[in-house]
Amino acid sequence: MATETIKVTVDTVAFAVEQGALEVLLIKRKLEPFKSLWALPGGALEETDETLDQAAARELLEETNVGGVYLEQLYTFGDKGRDPRGRIVTAAYLALLRQEGLELKAGSKARGVAWWKVNELPELAFDHASIISYARQRVKYKLEYSPAAFxxxxxxxxxxxxxxxxxxxxxxxxxxxxxxxxxxxxxxxxxxxxxxxxxxxxxxxxxxxxxxxxxxxxxxxxxxx
The missing domain is CATH 1.10.10.10 (Winged helix-like DNA-binding domain superfamily/Winged helix DNA-binding domain)
Structure with missing residues (x-):
């Protein structure tokens, strides 16, 4: 029986509140699969010794020009069929940001980068809608007992x-x-x-x-x- 190869990626859900609305940072994909759809910034680990934390920070910087921010590992998503390229498990990260002072710039693998209102999201690639929903629920819990709001x-x-x-x-x-x-x-x-x-x-x-x-x-x- 052939052994299925499992690959690992990272994705980041970066939230901000602007004019009373919760927004999430998305990139517009330049490559297949899901070419031209919006997605969370992320990608595969590039080096064998690169940690998940390092990969998440690197991908966020490369694809959006947002760097030097605190990232918290959120959850691991690995359902079969979430990626048409094969069995790919992604470690999702959470970032809580302020838009002021950020200079967004799309990387080489993206056609664009923008903030989207969470309640007005476009069609998203992969299972990223579910990941964003999970992340929002996590932040709701964090507001109850931690200084996350600040x-x-x-x-x-x-x-x-x-x-x-x-x-x-x-x-x-x-x-x-x-x-x-x-x-x-x-x-x-x-x-x-x-x-x-x-x-x-x-x-x-x-x-x-x-x-x-x-x-x-x-x-x-x-x-x-």
Missing amino acids: MLLPEKFTLRDLQSVYEAVLGKAVDNRNFRKKFLNTGVLQELNETSQEGSFRPARLYTFSLEEFEKLPDKPVFMF
Whole structure:
């Protein structure tokens, strides 16, 4: 009985929140299979001694020009039939980013690179729609017990900015008063003597997140909304 060769690839789900919407970074494929379809940035390991972490960082940089960001291994996807080229297992990674300051540039294997609203995705290559859905669910869980939301925010932000991140990831509105009360009671937000003008509304107070105060908490808060 012939032994089936299993190949390993990496893919990265890079999320950002822009104007209240959760967005994911995609590339437009230049090569078959799925030529001209949008897909997650990723590819095969190039060297025998290259680690999965190294490959994910390299592919993200080569295909989108995004580098130097924190990548967390998400899950391994290996169902038969997920890739028409044969049995290919992919290690998916998660990145939480801010779009400001990023200069996107498509690599040699891509026809384009762009942010897409998660709720308005085009037809995607491979099983990437399922991978994105899994990644979003993971981020929802992370918002409950970790400082993940602050990776999607600038250093200085308003309470409305913070609430917008939660609403974008959760895909629903949250109660304004309850949300603010929960966060302010934890002590992890440091109020600044600065304000931000939000449209026609009155100036809003700016805050920063204190990881030091978060780590001091004897019981980590559970931000469920």
